[in-house]
Amino acid sequence: MKGIKDKVAVIGMGCTQFGELWDKNHRDLLVDAAYEAFEDAGLEPKDIQMAWYGSRESGFTGAQLASALKLEYIPISRVENFCAGGTDTFRNACYGVASGACDIALAIGAEKCKDHFGGFNMDILEPFDRSMTEWDGPPVNQFAQLATRYMYHYGWKYEDLKRIFAMIDVKNHHNGTMSPKAQFHREITIEQAINAPIISYPLGLFDACGVSDGSAAAIVTTPEIARSLKKDYILVKALALTNGGGQAVLQPEYDFIHFPEAVAAAKLAYKEAEITNPRQEIDCAEVHDCFAITELITYEDLGFSPRGKAPEDVEAGSFTLEGDLPVNTDGGLKCFGHPLSASGLRMIYEIYHQLQGKAGPRQLKKVDMGLVHNIGGICGFFNCAIAILGKPE
Amino acid sequence: MVGITAYGAYVPLFRLSREAIAKGAKGEKSICNFDEDSITMAAAAAIDCLNGIDRDTVDGLYFASTTHPYKEKLGASTIAMATDLKTDILTTDFSHSLRAGTSALKSALDAVKAGSAKKVLVTAADCRLAFPLSAFEPNFGDGAGALLIGDTDVAVTVEASYSVYNEIMDVWRHENDSFVRTWEDRFTLAHGYLEGVKEAVSGLMKKFGYSPGDFSKVVLYSPDGRRHTELAKSLGFDPKTQVQDPLFAVMGNTGAAAPLMLLVAALEEAKAGDRILLASYGDGSDAFVLQVTEQIEKIRDRRGMKKHLASRKVVTDYKDYLAWRGILPAEPRKETVVFLSAPALWRERDANLRLHGVKCKACGTVQFPPQRVCTHCHTKDQFEPYRLSDKRARVFTFAMDRITSPVLELPIVTTTIDFDGGGRMQCFMTDRDPERVECGLPVEMTFRKLQLKGGIQNYFWKSMPIRT
Numbered sequence: 046m047k048g049i050k051d052k053v054a055v056i057g058m059g060c061t062q063f064g065e066l067w068d069k070n071h072r073d074l075l076v077d078a079a080y081e082a083f084e085d086a087g088l089e090p091k092d093i094q095m096a097w098y099g100s101r102e103s104g105f106t107g108a109q110l111a112s113a114l115k116l117e118y119i120p121i122s123r124v125e126n127f128c129a130g131g132t133d134t135f136r137n138a139c140y141g142v143a144s145g146a147c148d149i150a151l152a153i154g155a156e157k158c159k160d161h162f163g164g165f166n167m168d169i170l171e172p173f174d175r176s177m178t179e180w181d182g183p184p185v186n187q188f189a190q191l192a193t194r195y196m197y198h199y200g201w202k203y204e205d206l207k208r209i210f211a212m213i214d215v216k217n218h219h220n221g222t223m224s225p226k227a228q229f230h231r232e233i234t235i236e237q238a239i240n241a242p243i244i245s246y247p248l249g250l251f252d253a254c255g256v257s258d259g260s261a262a263a264i265v266t267t268p269e270i271a272r273s274l275k276k277d278y279i280l281v282k283a284l285a286l287t288n289g290g291g292q293a294v295l296q297p298e299y300d301f302i303h304f305p306e307a308v309a310a311a312k313l314a315y316k317e318a319e320i321t322n323p324r325q326e327i328d329c330a331e332v333h334d335c336f337a338i339t340e341l342i343t344y345e346d347l348g349f350s351p352r353g354k355a356p357e358d359v360e361a362g363s364f365t366l367e368g369d370l371p372v373n374t375d376g377g378l379k380c381f382g383h384p385l386s387a388s389g390l391r392m393i394y395e396i397y398h399q400l401q402g403k404a405g406p407r408q409l410k411k412v413d414m415g416l417v418h419n420i421g422g423i424c425g426f427f428n429c430a431i432a433i434l435g436k437p438e
Numbered sequence: 439m440v441g442i443t444a445y446g447a448y449v450p451l452f453r454l455s456r457e458a459i460a461k462g463a464k465g466e467k468s469i470c471n472f473d474e475d476s477i478t479m480a481a482a483a484a485i486d487c488l489n490g491i492d493r494d495t496v497d498g499l500y501f502a503s504t505t506h507p508y509k510e511k512l513g514a515s516t517i518a519m520a521t522d523l524k525t526d527i528l529t530t531d532f533s534h535s536l537r538a539g540t541s542a543l544k545s546a547l548d549a550v551k552a553g554s555a556k557k558v559l560v561t562a563a564d565c566r567l568a569f570p571l572s573a574f575e576p577n578f579g580d581g582a583g584a585l586l587i588g589d590t591d592v593a594v595t596v597e598a599s600y601s602v603y604n605e606i607m608d609v610w611r612h613e614n615d616s617f618v619r620t621w622e623d624r625f626t627l628a629h630g631y632l633e634g635v636k637e638a639v640s641g642l643m644k645k646f647g648y649s650p651g652d653f654s655k656v657v658l659y660s661p662d663g664r665r666h667t668e669l670a671k672s673l674g675f676d677p678k679t680q681v682q683d684p685l686f687a688v689m690g691n692t693g694a695a696a697p698l699m700l701l702v703a704a705l706e707e708a709k710a711g712d713r714i715l716l717a718s719y720g721d722g723s724d725a726f727v728l729q730v731t732e733q734i735e736k737i738r739d740r741r742g743m744k745k746h747l748a749s750r751k752v753v754t755d756y757k758d759y760l761a762w763r764g765i766l767p768a769e770p771r772k773e774t775v776v777f778l779s780a781p782a783l784w785r786e787r788d789a790n791l792r793l794h795g796v797k798c799k800a801c802g803t804v805q806f807p808p809q810r811v812c813t814h815c816h817t818k819d820q821f822e823p824y825r826l827s828d829k830r831a832r833v834f835t836f837a838m839d840r841i842t843s844p845v846l847e848l849p850i851v852t853t854t855i856d857f858d859g860g861g862r863m864q865c866f867m868t869d870r871d872p873e874r875v876e877c878g879l880p881v882e883m884t885f886r887k888l889q890l891k892g893g894i895q896n897y898f899w900k901s902m903p904i905r906t
Contacts, residue, residue: 176786177775178888178898180852180866182839189837190854197835197877246838246849294864295805295813297856301835424854424864 048317053139053281054271055263055434057086060394063259063381064228065159071103072113074155074260078387079114082151082262087274090114093264094147096121099134099154099386102161110153124386128333128421129286130154131261131389132430136284138265148266155260156384182245185253185336187423189245192338194301196247199353203247204239209356210337211238214251214379216365217334221376223406228257229380252337257382261390263397268437277401282414283318283433285310293425302353306429307346307420314431315348320414323348324370327433329399329409330416331392334377343418344372347431366407374399374407385421389430392417396434412436440550441595441728443557444586444737446487447702448479449689449746451869451905456576458756463576466752467690470565470580472762472846473868473886476503477513478897479582479695480563481520481885485828486741487559487584493521496586498528498558500546502538502694504720505564506531507887507895509613516897517561519791520885522825528555536609536659536720538562539583539694544724546587547596557588564693569617570765577662578618579690583698593733594705594714596726600642603722604634609661627665631719632672635659638723639673639715648727650674654712657682657700659719661691688747694720701728703743708734745906751871761846768846778894788823793883793899795861796821804860826863826883827899831855833879834862838872851875853901868900880904 059081061074069077083089098110098121107121126133131154138152180186196206215235221227233251241250271278287310293299311323320326332347334340344355349370350363358364364372375381375395378388396415398404417432450470456463470479480501488496499521501514514529528549532538539562546558563582568574608630609620620626635658643649656675660666663686670677682704684691692699697718704714714728753759760766786807788794795806803814804824811818834856838849851867853875867875868886881901888896 174779174782176783176790176898177778177891177896178786178790180850180864181775182837182842182850182852185841186837186839186850186852189839190835190852193837194835194877242840244839244841246840290813291809292813294854294862295809296803297834297860297862299862301854 049139049143049284050282050317050319051268051280052143053265054268054278055265055281055397056271056274056278057082057088057264058262058394058397059085060226060261060391061259062226063257063384063391066258067159069258071100071155071157074157074258075110075113075153078155078260078262079151079153082264086264088149088264090116092149093119093151094149095119095138095141096151096153097124097134097137097141098122099124099130099152099390101125101127101130101156101385103155103157126286126428126430128335128383128385129389129419129428129430130386131391132393132417132419132432133286133389134386135263135390135393135432136286136430138263139281139284142265142267148270150265151262152265152390153260153262154386154390156387157258158256158384159258185245185248188336188338189248190424191301191342192247195338195342198300198302207239207247208235209341209359210252211235212359213334213337213340214238217373217377217379220366220374220407221380224375224380227376227380228255228382229376248336248338254335254378255382257384259381259384259387259391261387261394263390263393278437279397279400279434280437281432282435283314283431285314285317285431286428287313288428289422289426291425295425303342304346304420304427304429306427307343307418310429310431311347314433318433320433326414327370327416328412328414329374329396330370330372330418331375331377331395332372332418333420334373334379335383339420340372347416347418366409371409374404374409389417389419392419393432393434400434400436439592439595440547440587440589441592442585443588443591443593444487444491445702445705445742446483446485446489446584446740447699447743447746448482448486448582449743450474450479450580451749451751452753453688453750454753454756454759458754459571459576465687467576468579468581468692469753469759469762471869473900474565475507475887476505476563476565476582477507477516478885478887479565479580480561480584481517483563483582483584484517484521484559484561487586488521489740491586493523496523496527496557496559498546498549498555499523500530500532500542500558500560502532502542502560502562503564504534504536504538504611504694505566506533516791519787520897521559522792522827528558536694537697537718537722537724538720539698540716540718540724540726543585543587543698544599544601547599550587550589557586560585560587560698562695562698564695566693567617567763567765570760574618574620577686577691579692581689581692581695581699583695583702585698591733591736593731593737595729595731597729598642598646598727599725600638600645601722601724602634602638602641604630605721606630631661631665632669635669635717635719635723636673638725639717642725642727646727652713653680653715655682655704655708656680656715657697657704658684658717659697660684662686699743705730705734706742706744710734741906749906775889775891778889778891778896780894783894783896790898792825793827794823795826797824804857806861806863824861826857826861829857829859829883831857831881831901833875833877833881833901835877836867836875838875853881855881855901866900867902869902874903
């Protein structure tokens with residue numbers, strides 16, 4: 046297996062405003078994100094040879110993208126992998142280019158979560174041919190299970206772990222104030238986060254990301270074509286995806302204090318990108334902060350912190366803009382909300398701009414390698430996607 | 439000799455304080471949780487009854503109720519599935535009368551006597567509704583009883599029985615009524631209850647030559663405590679020494695289940711040699727003479743009435759009860775279940791209703807739900823069925839949702855549990871105190887109802903802190 050490292054370049058990206066976009070339908074979002082990407086790449090819609098269209102709830106077929114962008118009879122596949130859908134869409138487009146099947150591909154994801162009370166159906170596995178006996182609460186309950194077990198396993202007192210969550214929430218909200226396209230632009234305090242109403246014990250309102258509409262897009266091509274088009278293209282270093290096979294809920298050995306899908310995906314990604322010390326070699330990361338506990342455990346799953354020690358790094362401020370490995374510099378899912386199949390591409394959009402030096406007030410001093418992480422699904426059946434991007438040497 | 443070889447009962451955990459309905463009212467009535475109905479309660483009583491008994495030996499299941507969830511669909515088969523009985527057995531529903539439980543008992547005795555079956559499990563359950571704030575409402579209780587009828591190792595023989603019917607509109611519900619209708623007390627009790635039971639009991643005593651002094655215990659159905667004493671006296675029994683407490687102070691009148699539940703209460707105190715009179719009422723009366731044998735000592739290991747009555751949580755807000763019964767409509771929450779698929783329910787019935795997982799024959803790993811490929815050793819199609827409904831488990835982790843359904847249950851507790859002997863499962867937790875939910879909590883499984891969609895009532899199992 047040779048891997049994807051340095052075989053695909055990103056030459057253009059677009060991202061809409063994320064938020065409660067009542068006056069826009071998903072076609073509007075696709076047009077807005079795609080055309081920003083075309084402009085950024087210096088290309089036109091007719092230059093796109095193949096497209097991958099990520100959508101969980103707002104569109105179910107390639108023809109929907111063709112219809113929105115008026116793409117004339119090119120191959121378009123719809124991609125879905127729950128919260129990992131956006132990054133998986135990107136991954137598929139990259140493979141299209143790397144395989145030689147096409148030279149210029151579009152990866153775009155869009156979601157209109159606010160059109161349906163902001164929920165997602167729990168038909169993760171299959172919508173119709175099951176008895177509906179599984180518990181069908183909102184996703185917060187899946188992640189709350191890891192929070193309760195993390196507290197029990199490591200002997201954390203409720204107040205103390207809530208404080209760690211709050212520090213993560215405060216960090217992301219602070220970063221969001223410098224992020225014009227985010228849904229929320231407000232600072233919050235530790236006390237506000239700790240005292241917010243509980244939605245699913247022990248997770249409170251500020252420990253959870255928002256629900257929003259949005260779209261983001263990427264245009265990928267070969268490094269040769271990228272070089273001919275622009276100076277500040279970005280290279281794909283790794284693309285990993287893993288899908289849970291029910292292990293967590295079939296095997297009592299699973300401990301509910303890590304995401305095995307994420308650990309496996311990180312291993313694949315680091316091998317492909319030839320990274321041996323992620324804490325040192327990754328300069329910037331966008332991780333899936335659907336809930337504070339997810340971000341906390343993800344620091345450990347990605348090898349940023351030793352197992353069980355992520356709270357110490359949170360206390361030390363390691364992952365703030367001033368820290369040694371800033372995480373969610375654009376405010377994360379916390380401030381952008383989470384239109385499922387758009388989020389991964391929105392994360393890549395931030396890493397892309399950080400690598401190009403175009404992240405404005407959020408710009409970090411040294412960024413050569415950035416990582417994107419998404420995880421979504423239900424316990425045992427998570428889909429985890431990781432993308433690593435870097436500057437050309 | 440044919441008779442009762444085992445008994446069981448089920449009283450729901452929750453009691454509505456009568457003070458919640460009317461200031462100054464005394465005592466409590468048992469109320470089933472929002473996720474219970476007559477079918478789930480009957481299954482609980484059946485499982486209690488079959489404690490220590492090989493379920494494959496049961497070849498009949500009867501279900502009696504005036505509050506069957508369906509007008510057309512067999513309930514006995516659902517209960518047989520939940521109780522994990524084999525399929526080539528007698529299954530019959532007895533309905534529409536408060537004496538359906540004793541009618542089912544009579545039929546079971548006759549079936550075993552005639553050789554149609556060897557072991558028939560008779561279950562009766564009710565959760566009747568009276569008009570809110572009516573005089574009846576404080577009296578109605580919810581619950582279930584179960585009796586195993588056979589001809590071997592009989593603990594209580596049935597010496598005699600006598601039945602009369604009484605065509606009278608005293609207590610009834612038409613097809614479209616939710617709430618029980620009654621005519622005036624003075625008429626219904628005189629010519630319904632008192633006359634009906636008297637005719638059956640005196641007929642029984644005359645035909646078989648018994649007199650009131652022959653009985654150590656008398657178990658009588660009754661609509662309320664005062665009429666109970668009145669009837670006992672009019673039949674010549676001493677209400678202080680001879681009569682089984684009808685449990686109005688702590689439970690209430692449990693309808694078709696009452697005669698069986700009160701009999702179980704009597705049997706829990708009975709000893710060999712006791713002679714018991716049992717009489718029901720509902721559009722007539724079924725009366726029985728029962729004789730306790732030494733075998734009664736061998737079947738004490740059950741929760742029955744005593745342990746279920748002792749384990750209770752009091753509900754003090756009448757609105758909770760009204761919401762659980764759907765009398766107070768709840769604001770609909772966003773639907774995640776679009777419809778129930780009959781083929782899926784049929785295909786998954788052993789997993790859903792029997793709570794059958796599988797055990798891999800190659801490596802012994804227990805898995806739920808049933809799999810084709812073993813999660814541990816990846817062997818394909820080498821499994822045997824494995825019952826999880828009777829296994830104890832511990833909570834590995836849990837979530838407590840505060841935003842999804844505030845009216846019926848707050849918070850909704852969901853658990854990942856690990857079974858003794860292997861296997862892991864995610865399920866709702868019911869009958870719980872949120873303050874006491876924690877990692878490591880021991881739990882048992884209980885059969886409950888889930889969604890009602892397209893006229894299909896979905897059933898499944900939930901975890902529950904050990905009841906007793």
